[in-house]
Amino acid sequence: MNLKPALLVALLASLVLLTGCTKPATWVGVTPGELVVCERLAVRIDGAWSRLEGTQQPKHDVWTSEGMPLDQLHFYTGLAEGEAFVPVKDRPADKPIPRFRKDMQAQDVVEMYEAFASRDGSVFKLEKLSPAKFADESGFRFEFSRVRKGDEVRTRGVAYGAIHRGELFLMVYEAPRIHYFTKHLPQVEAIAQSARPREKG
Amino acid sequence: MDRRDFVGTCSCCGAMALLGSALRAAQGWTPPPRIPRPSPKTDEGGLWALMDREEERLRQSSFLVRDAAISAYVHAITCRLAQAHCPDVRTYVVRSPYFNANMAPNGMMQVWTGLILRAENEAQLAAVIGHEVGHYMARHSVERLRDAKSRTAFAHVLGLVPVAGTLAGLGVLAGAFAYSRNHERVADQIGLELMAAAGYPPLEASKVWTNLLAELQAEKDWTGDASTRSLLFATHPTEKERQTKLEAAARALGRSDLDPRAPALRQATAPWRQVWLEDELRRRKFGESLALLDRLTAADPQDGQAAYFLGEAYRLRASDGDGERALAAYQKAAGLPGVPPEVHRALGVLYRKTGRLPEMREAFGRYLAARPDAEDAEMIRSYLTEGG
Numbered sequence: 001m002n003l004k005p006a007l008l009v010a011l012l013a014s015l016v017l018l019t020g021c022t023k024p025a026t027w028v029g030v031t032p033g034e035l036v037v038c039e040r041l042a043v044r045i046d047g048a049w050s051r052l053e054g055t056q057q058p059k060h061d062v063w064t065s066e067g068m069p070l071d072q073l074h075f076y077t078g079l080a081e082g083e084a085f086v087p088v089k090d091r092p093a094d095k096p097i098p099r100f101r102k103d104m105q106a107q108d109v110v111e112m113y114e115a116f117a118s119r120d121g122s123v124f125k126l127e128k129l130s131p132a133k134f135a136d137e138s139g140f141r142f143e144f145s146r147v148r149k150g151d152e153v154r155t156r157g158v159a160y161g162a163i164h165r166g167e168l169f170l171m172v173y174e175a176p177r178i179h180y181f182t183k184h185l186p187q188v189e190a191i192a193q194s195a196r197p198r199e200k201g
Numbered sequence: 202m203d204r205r206d207f208v209g210t211c212s213c214c215g216a217m218a219l220l221g222s223a224l225r226a227a228q229g230w231t232p233p234p235r236i237p238r239p240s241p242k243t244d245e246g247g248l249w250a251l252m253d254r255e256e257e258r259l260r261q262s263s264f265l266v267r268d269a270a271i272s273a274y275v276h277a278i279t280c281r282l283a284q285a286h287c288p289d290v291r292t293y294v295v296r297s298p299y300f301n302a303n304m305a306p307n308g309m310m311q312v313w314t315g316l317i318l319r320a321e322n323e324a325q326l327a328a329v330i331g332h333e334v335g336h337y338m339a340r341h342s343v344e345r346l347r348d349a350k351s352r353t354a355f356a357h358v359l360g361l362v363p364v365a366g367t368l369a370g371l372g373v374l375a376g377a378f379a380y381s382r383n384h385e386r387v388a389d390q391i392g393l394e395l396m397a398a399a400g401y402p403p404l405e406a407s408k409v410w411t412n413l414l415a416e417l418q419a420e421k422d423w424t425g426d427a428s429t430r431s432l433l434f435a436t437h438p439t440e441k442e443r444q445t446k447l448e449a450a451a452r453a454l455g456r457s458d459l460d461p462r463a464p465a466l467r468q469a470t471a472p473w474r475q476v477w478l479e480d481e482l483r484r485r486k487f488g489e490s491l492a493l494l495d496r497l498t499a500a501d502p503q504d505g506q507a508a509y510f511l512g513e514a515y516r517l518r519a520s521d522g523d524g525e526r527a528l529a530a531y532q533k534a535a536g537l538p539g540v541p542p543e544v545h546r547a548l549g550v551l552y553r554k555t556g557r558l559p560e561m562r563e564a565f566g567r568y569l570a571a572r573p574d575a576e577d578a579e580m581i582r583s584y585l586t587e588g589g
Contacts, residue, residue, distance in 0.1 A: 092424040096485035098517070103554055106580050107546075111517070118483050121297065123263070130579035140580060147263045154263070 025054040030063065036198055037061045040077035041135065041169060044194035047187045049073070057087070065184050071175035073188065078167040078200070085116040102166040106131075106140035109161050109168065114144075117157075121149040127156075135169045135197045137162035145177065156181040160192040169197060230394055233338055235286055236308075245306070245343050252307040259293055259309070266294040266314065266473075274469040275312050275330075278323060281399040282331045282392075286338065298480040300413060304333035306342040317470060318477040319412065319493060321405075321500065323462035327396055328406035335391030341384040389443070393450055402459040407448035412496060414444060420488030423518075475541060478510045487518040505540030508533055512547060527551065542571030546581065553584060 027050040036042045038061050051063045063073040076085060079100045088094045098112045110126055118124040125145045132141035139162025146155045157174035173188040175181040239245040259265060266272065276292035283290050289308045298315040310333060312326075320326035336342065380388070393403040470477075481490055491514050497507035512530030515523040531548050534540045549564035565581050572578065 095424045096487065098485070098519075101519075105550055105553065107550060107577060115483065115485055119485075123296070124483075126576050128579070129577040131583040149264075152263050 025052050027051070027064070028053045037075045038077040040198050040200070041075060041171075042194075042196045042198055043191050045187075045191055047184070059083070060085070065187075066175070066180055071173070071180050071184060073191075074170075074172045076168060076170040076172075078164075078169060078197075080167055085113070100168050102163060104163065104168075106142075106161070109140070109163075109170065110142050113159065113170070113172065117144075117146060123147040123149075132160060134160040134162040134171075134192060135164050135195050137164050137169075137197075139163075139169075141192075146174070154178075158185065158188060160195070164197045169195070171195065230391065232284055232286070232395075235289055236337075236340065244346055248342065248346055249307040252305040252309055255305070256291070256307065256309045259295075259311070262295075264296045266296050268294075268473070271469060271473060275317070275326070278327050279310055279312075279330050279334065282327055282334050282395040283337075284395070284398070286334070290334075290337075296480070298477065298484050302329050302333050304337045306337065306340065308337065310334075310337075314473070314477050315481065317466075318474070318481060319409075320466060321408070321412070321461075321463060321496075323466045324396065324401035324405035324459075325409045325461070326466060327399065327401045328392060328403075328409050331392035331395040331399075331406075332388045333392075334395060335388035336380060336384065338391060339384070339387055341380050341388065344384070345380060385443075386446070389447055390450060393447070393454055397454050397456045397459075400459055402457050402461055403451035403454045404448070404457055405451075405461050407444050407451055410444035410447060414441065415496075416489040416492040419492035420486055423488035423491075474506060478506070482510065482513055482517055485517070487514055490514045491518070503537055505534050505537030505544075508537055509540050509544045509547070512544070516547065516551075524551070542568055545571070546575075546577075549581070549584070553587075558587070 030045060030049040030051050032046050032048075034042065034044050038059055040059070047065060049063045049065055050067075051061060055062070059077050059079055061075040061077070063075075065071055065073075079085075081102050082099050084097050084099045086097065088097050088099065098115045100112065101108075104112070106129060110129060114124045114126070123146065127143040127145055129140060129142045132139055134141070139160060141158070141160050144157045144159070146157065147153075148155060154177050155174050156177040157172060159170060159172040161168065161170040163169075171192060173181075173184065175184060239249055241247070241250060272292065272294050275294055276290075279290055279292045280287035286308075290304075290310055291308060292310045292312060294317070295311050295313050297313040298318070299313055300316045300319055301313040302311060302316055304310045310330070312330065316329055317326060320329075389406070393406055396403045396406065481493065484490070491511070494507060494511040494514055497504060498511055501507065508530055512527045512534060515530060516527035527547070528551050531544050531551070535544050535548065545564045545568035549561050549568060552558070552561035552564060562585055565585055568575070569578060569581060575581070
C-alpha cells in the first residue's frame with residue numbers, strides 16, 4: 001500500500017480523534033501540590049489520589065484514594081441555576097431530579113444531595129450541619145451516614161459547600177465507616193480548607 | 202369479644218372449622234391443609250432450599266425492620282388470614298417506600314413499608330397480604346416452576362441472584378415467579394374470602410386499587426410519563442380491570458358490616474409514620490406522594506403530621522406556585538395536633554428566603570426549643586444572629 005504523506009497524516013489524525021472520542025474513562029494519578037479542579041476550584045493536596053479522566057462532565061470531578069467503590073471524593077464546581085448533580089434534559093423522566101437554584105440555603109443543598117445519594121433506595125441520614133468557610137464564602141459543612149442499597153455497606157460522609165456568585169461549589173467525601181473514612185478524613189479536611197474558587201475564564 | 206378478636210387470640214386454632222364453613226358458604230372454596238416441607242430431592246424442595254437461603258439473607262439485611270411491635274402487628278394480620286397455615290408463615294416488614302408485598306413458597310412473607318403507609322385501615326393491608334397468602338395456599342409458584350417457559354426465566358434469574366444479593370436480589374427473585382393473570386385472579390378471589398373469614402370487609406380490597414390508580418394517574422399528570430407503574434403491578438392484571446373485578450367479587454361476598462379497623466392500624470403505625478413519610482418523599486414521585494398526602498389530609502383534617510408532609514411535598518417539588526402552597530400547608534399544620542417540630546424549621550427557612558426576619562427568628566426559636574440537639578441546630582443558630 002502506497003499512501004501519500006498528507007493522507008497518512010489525515011488518517012492518523014482521524015484515528016487519534018476517534019480513539020479520543022471512544023476512550024473509556026480511566027483513573028490517573030494526581031500530582032501532589034496545587035491544582036485546579038475543572039478549571040473552577042483551586043485546591044492543594046499532599047496525599048495519593050487518583051482522578052477519573054474522560055467522564056465528559058465539565059463541572060464534576062471524582063477522585064479516590066483507595067480505589068472505587070471503597071472511597072470517593074466528588075467535586076461539583078460551579079453548578080448554575082437549573083443544573084443538577086447529574087446531566088439533565090427536558091424530558092418527563094428527568095422531571096423529579098432536583099436542580100440547583102441560587103436562592104437555596106444550606107438545608108436545601110443537603111436535601112438536593114440527599115436525593116442524589118438515595119436515588120437507588122439507599123438510606124441517607126444527615127448527622128450534622130453547621131456553618132463553615134468554603135471557597136472564600138460563608139458556606140456550610142455537613143456529615144452524613146448512608147447504607148448503600150446495592151451492597152448494604154455502611155458509609156460515612158463529609159461535605160463542604162458554598163454558593164459563590166450564584167453558583168454551587170460542593171465537595172463530598174464518602175467511605176466505609178469502618179477504617180477508611182477516618183483514615184482519609186484529615187486529608188479531606190485539608191483539601192476543603194485549601195479550596196479557592198476561580199472565576200470563569 | 203367479636204369473632205376477629207377471637208381468631209386473633211386463639212392463633213388460628215379451634216375456630217378454623219367455623220371459618221372453613223364460612224368460606225365454603227361463600228364460594229365453595231376451602232383452604233387447603235398445611236403444606237408439608239417438600240423432599241429436597243424434588244424441584245419444589247430445591248425451590249424451598251433456595252428461598253430458605255434468601256430468607257437468611259433477609260434476616261441479616263439492614264433494610265429489615267426489627268421493631269418487635271410493628272412486626273408482631275403485621276404478622277398477626279398474616280396469621281388471621283393464613284388460618285391453619287399460620288405456624289408455617291414468617292412475616293418480615295421491609296423498609297422500602299414502595300407499594301409491595303410478596304410471599305415465597307417456603308412461607309417467607311415480605312411486607313414493604315410503602316404498602317403499610319398507604320393502607321387506610323387494617324382491612325386494606327389485609328387485602329394485599331391475603332392476596333399473597335392466596336398464592337401461597339394455591340402453591341402457584343410451584344406451578345410456575347413446572348411451566349417450561351417460566352422455568353427458563355427462573356433459571357436465568359437464579360443466575361443473577363448471587364450477584365444482586367440482599368434486598369435487590371430478593372426483588373428480582375420475587376418477580377421471577379411472574380404469576381399468570383389467571384393465578385392473580387385466583388389469588389384475588391382467595392384473598393377476598395380469607396378477608397371475609399378473618400372478619401375484614403372484602404370491599405376494602407378494591408379501595409386499595411382505587412387509591413393506587415389515583416396515585417399513578419397523578420404521577421402521569423405531573424411528569425407526563427405514561428410508563429409509570431408500581432412494582433406490584435408489573436406482573437399483575439391491568440389496574441382498572443383488577444379494581445372492577447375485585448369490587449364486583451367483594452360485593453358478591455357482602456360482609457360490608459365488618460369493621461375495617463382503621464384506628465388499630467393508625468395506632469400500630471404511629472411510631473413509624475414520620476420515617477415512612479420521609480422515605481416516601483425521597484422517592485421524588487411527587488404526583489404519587491401528593492395524591493397520597495391529599496388523601497391523608499382529607500381523611501383527617503386535624504392530622505398535623507400529614508399536613509406538614511403535604512407542605513414538604515410541595516416545597517420539594519418546587520414547581521410554579523409550590524412555594525406558596527408549601528407555606529399555606531405549613532401554616533395550617535403548625536396549629537394542628539401531632540405536627541412535628543420540623544414544621545417551624547420549614548417555616549423559618551421560607552421566612553428567611555423572603556426576608557421576614559422577625560417571623561424567621563420566632564419560627565427557628567420554636568424549632569430549637571423543641572429540638573435543641575437537632576443535627577442542623579448549629580446552622581439554624583447561625584441564622585438567628587443574622588440581620589442584627
